[in-house]
Amino acid sequence: MTNDTWIAVDWGTSHLRAWHMAQDRVLAEAASDAGMSALGRADFEAALLALIAGWLDGPTDVLACGMVGSRQGWQEAPYSAVPCAPLGAAPVRAHATDPRLRVHIVPGLKQVRPADVMRGEETQVAGFLARNPGWDGVVCLPGTHTKWAHVSAGEVVSFQTFMTGELYFTLARHSVLRHSLTEAGWDAEAFADGLKDGMARPERLAARLFGLRAADLLENASPEATRARLSGLLIGAELVAARPYWLGQQVALVGAAKVTGPYKNALDQQAVPVQIADGADMVRAGLKVAHDSLKETA
């Protein structure tokens, strides 16, 4: 007999989040820092059970997306090639020794030319389309590796990844700029200035970055202003390069409020029509689509 609840898992490089679900209703949730990069292949089952064992009272479907399906993950789920539906191929079964676990991993997407990949965001796109049937446009998923995906007729037609979030964090934590900015606080005017500069002269990024340090030393720029200006410079340069994705398009921003906020602000200034969807909601909605597909093919 099958339990009629199921478990949704978002398993990235540095995080693990799980939700105990009844259809599309959240019964419970849990998270840990047992991301893919912290685990060997033999550790995945234990890391998952550490979060969800209390939810299991019989064989239960676990639907997972993200880096857990990479070559270094629990079980490789080979990329589907775009153009294709965001959940272009069936989930891949991962071996578990606990008989209560029936683990299915959603494949990521790849693009051959220019070479690009995603794992996890395809599930959010699928969730967004499930909530917005027939939607055509561009889905932007800001984050460590921001994705812009052109969606038409239920398929991801093309996509492009920008390392904007990772540039921000590696610079903020590991470069000389770590002395000049905070991890919290925000200066809206400094963000707007950085955005304007980043869009006007994106090639000057490396000079503007050192300029943040010099402005701290010579002008006592505030750490909040430096942080916001850095974000503006990076997002500004990204918007210039991503222009073919947003110009004349309707854009859906999918993510947590703290990452979608600056992009919304920037796209508003370009008069781009933007709607916002919560990233965790879309993960669960996408995994629900994947879970439903299991039943159809069973």
Place this chain on the structure above:
Amino acid sequence: MTNDTWIAVDWGTSHLRAWHMAQDRVLAEAASDAGMSALGRADFEAALLALIAGWLDGPTDVLACGMVGSRQGWQEAPYSAVPCAPLGAAPVRAHATDPRLRVHIVPGLKQVRPADVMRGEETQVAGFLARNPGWDGVVCLPGTHTKWAHVSAGEVVSFQTFMTGELYFTLARHSVLRHSLTEAGWDAEAFADGLKDGMARPERLAARLFGLRAADLLENASPEATRARLSGLLIGAELVAARPYWLGQQVALVGAAKVTGPYKNALDQQAVPVQIADGADMVRAGLKVAHDSLKETA
């Protein structure tokens, strides 16, 4: 009675190098990783003596440049504002308890608008001018924070710093790219490709960076090619932004061979006349100028 030898010291954020000098002849050299960032104010004298105590047989002039003169250094040597001679102000005396040490720290340079600073490179520029009297043009000092300095009539007229080297190292060591590149090895063709792409579409940097990762995953790009392409992309974007510094100018590249090499290659392709000078030679030549200036004012 004064010892007629002297000591040249290049003291940066992460390194300390010292040379025992007789005029401009090197008698001995020593280095450690006791950079400014590793030291509290009270630790500088001991860190220096650990390297040079064996060279001291009486009161000896020590001429030092670099971050040792910053606010967090041994003794702040306030910036001189450009336009000015590279050694625009007299060295600042730093207090030492050992009576054999007569420590003088060379001030750095600042530019008010756009805000910019240098500490250490001004000494290399002074050394280059001492070796090339009457030289006018642009001195480029590639490194963690690459400097382009416009030099005319013996003065630094303006300069601009690019965080290119630090971008390279933070990405290579702390981003997802660390899985895809080596710390050694070189692929000249991949460098040329990256340079071309970086110059043609510098705004695409954040996308090209993730493209390096995707090319590794999908096309098994070699770690040597990824490393060289990363360098090409970053230097290409820098050259676009620094064009006012090199277009129609004669350029002197000052630094270690491993950092000047890629810039020479890139500037050659732009038909820019380039001469090269060794960075450590120029540090010693510049500190010799500063040492000579002490005697003149004594």
